[in-house]
Amino acid sequence: MSDAPHADRPPFEGGPPSKLLRCIGLIRDDRPQVVRRALIAIAVMWLPLVVLAGVRGDLIGRGGWNPFLADFGAQARFLLVPPLLIFAELFCMARLNGIAAHFRRASLVIESDYPRYDYAVSSTIRLMNATWVEIVAFVLAYILVATLWIVQPIADLPGWHGLHTGSGFAFSPAGWWAALVSLPLLVVLELGWLWRLCLWTRFLWLMNGLSLRLLAAHPDHAAGLRFVEYSLRAFLPLGFVIGVLAAGPVLNLVVHQNVAPLQFKFLIAGTAILAAVVLAGPLLIFIHRLLEEQNRGGSAYGTLALRMGEQFEDRWFYSGVRVNKEVLSVSDFSSTTDLYSIVANVYAMQILPFQLKNLLLLIAVTLLPFAPIALLSVPLEVILQKLAGLFL
Numbered sequence: 175m176s177d178a179p180h181a182d183r184p185p186f187e188g189g190p191p192s193k194l195l196r197c198i199g200l201i202r203d204d205r206p207q208v209v210r211r212a213l214i215a216i217a218v219m220w221l222p223l224v225v226l227a228g229v230r231g232d233l234i235g236r237g238g239w240n241p242f243l244a245d246f247g248a249q250a251r252f253l254l255v256p257p258l259l260i261f262a263e264l265f266c267m268a269r270l271n272g273i274a275a276h277f278r279r280a281s282l283v284i285e286s287d288y289p290r291y292d293y294a295v296s297s298t299i300r301l302m303n304a305t306w307v308e309i310v311a312f313v314l315a316y317i318l319v320a321t322l323w324i325v326q327p328i329a330d331l332p333g334w335h336g337l338h339t340g341s342g343f344a345f346s347p348a349g350w351w352a353a354l355v356s357l358p359l360l361v362v363l364e365l366g367w368l369w370r371l372c373l374w375t376r377f378l379w380l381m382n383g384l385s386l387r388l389l390a391a392h393p394d395h396a397a398g399l400r401f402v403e404y405s406l407r408a409f410l411p412l413g414f415v416i417g418v419l420a421a422g423p424v425l426n427l428v429v430h431q432n433v434a435p436l437q438f439k440f441l442i443a444g445t446a447i448l449a450a451v452v453l454a455g456p457l458l459i460f461i462h463r464l465l466e467e468q469n470r471g472g473s474a475y476g477t478l479a480l481r482m483g484e485q486f487e488d489r490w491f492y493s494g495v496r497v498n499k500e501v502l503s504v505s506d507f508s509s510t511t512d513l514y515s516i517v518a519n520v521y522a523m524q525i526l527p528f529q530l531k532n533l534l535l536l537i538a539v540t541l542l543p544f545a546p547i548a549l550l551s552v553p554l555e556v557i558l559q560k561l562a563g564l565f566l
Contacts, residue, residue: 184271185298185377190311190366193303208264212257215363219356220252223334226348232334240333242348244430248332250422250543252356255415259363262411269408270374274298276401277381287384294380298373307369315361323353332426367412375456378402382459390471390520396527397467402457403528406536409453413540416452420445421543428550435547442544449540450533457527464525475520482513 195201200211227233227242234241242248274295277283283291301307328343335349345353387398394400420441427433 183295183299184267185274185295185302186267186270186370186374188299188303189370189373190308191362192366193305193308206264208260212260215256215260215359216253219256219359222351223248223252223348223356226346226351227334230334230346230348232346232348242332242334245332245334246425246429247422248334248352250418251360252352254418256360256363258411258415258418259367262367262415265411266408269404273402273405274377277386280398280401282386282388282398283381284385284387290380290384294377298377301373301376302370311362311365311369312358315358315365318361319353319357322357371452371456374405375459378456378459382463386463388463388467390467390523391475391516392523393519395519395522395524397464397471397523399460399464399527402460403532405457406454406528406532410536410539413449413453413536414542416449417445417540417543421547424544425547428547435550438547442541445544446537446540450537453536454528454533460527461525464523464527468520468523468525471520471523475517479513479517482510 192201195211200207200214223242224233232240232242234243278288278291331349334346335352336343336345389398392398392400424435424438424441428435428438
């Protein structure tokens with residue numbers, strides 16, 4: 175635990191492929207340059223595909239879903255997702271860093287646990303920016319892409335990837351670029367976010383292992399831990415990305431092969447569940463601690479309320495004191511009311527450190543890319559009638 179001097183640094187910055195981007199000057203300590211990086215990602219991962227497909231005549235021609243621009247899955251993967259993942263760094267990381275700092279800033283961490291907290295921060299920084307992690311991410315990306323091409327049925331590939339020949343499948347120039355450049359870089363970006371989520375989960379697990387100063391009567395109804403639910407809002411861009419990646423290929427099948435949208439209801443539900451488990455699941459680490467605090471607080475505060483209630487009734491109900499307006503203004507009444515409001519907070523405490531509405535918001539954002547598919551399941555005449563009803 176000798177890395178305590180690094181504990182003041184934000185732990186959730188970096189991750190694959192940040193080291194490579196720092197080496198080529200696309201990331202600096204004072205400027206993340208997300209706009210520039212997003213434009214470069216589009217220029218490297220999507221624009222060459224447009225040019226190569228256009229040269230070969232696969233940009234808008236050949237009908238069906240063979241043209242590159244008609245491949246909604248490709249547009250989702252190479253045009254939308256890379257800049258979204260890059261912009262998500264700016265939206266998400268600052269919020270995660272704020273949550274990590276709040277554990278100590280709000281005095282949830284007791285002084286004797288400061289070294290363990292400092293270790294959690296410094297080790298997260300070290301793992302986030304480890305060179306070996308970035309190397310593994312690039313190697314694993316190419317292994318995953320190679321495996322995908324092996325197991326993927328060639329017949330399912332849009333025509334802009336290449337053509338069937340007597341000796342097998344011949345990749346087009348655009349197909350080669352997608353296989354060797356665009357798709358591996360996309361996987362590296364996705365693995366970078368997967369690594370960040372793993373470290374976020376690890377950090378919360380380390381925090382749960384500390385002797386946190388929790389308070390059952392806290393007005394957030396989560397013993398003072400409700401602030402961690404802000405991570406759900408921080409992960410909204412990631413939820414949207416998950417939805418985009420799932421909805422792109424589905425839109426291909428619905429538009430180009432006339433597959434009924436309702437056939438994908440289980441996939442849509444699975445996408446929502448995946449986002450909820452991956453992005454909200456880490457917060458469930460605190461359930462056991464909150465359950466313990468709920469039981470302890472209910473017993474302690476309940477006993478205190480009972481004793482004070484007994485004293486209150488003995489004095490005002492059984493002592494023969496006549497209750498009038500002057501009596502109602504004495505401190506006994508206000509102090510009893512104050513105590514009971516505090517006890518009410520204890521009994522309203524929840525064992526989940528987040529509210530259902532924030533989880534539902536995350537799920538709604540995840541399912542938003544499926545909205546065009548849902549509209550396709552409604553007859554055009556019905557849509558036009560509804561629109562006309564708004565103006566007539």
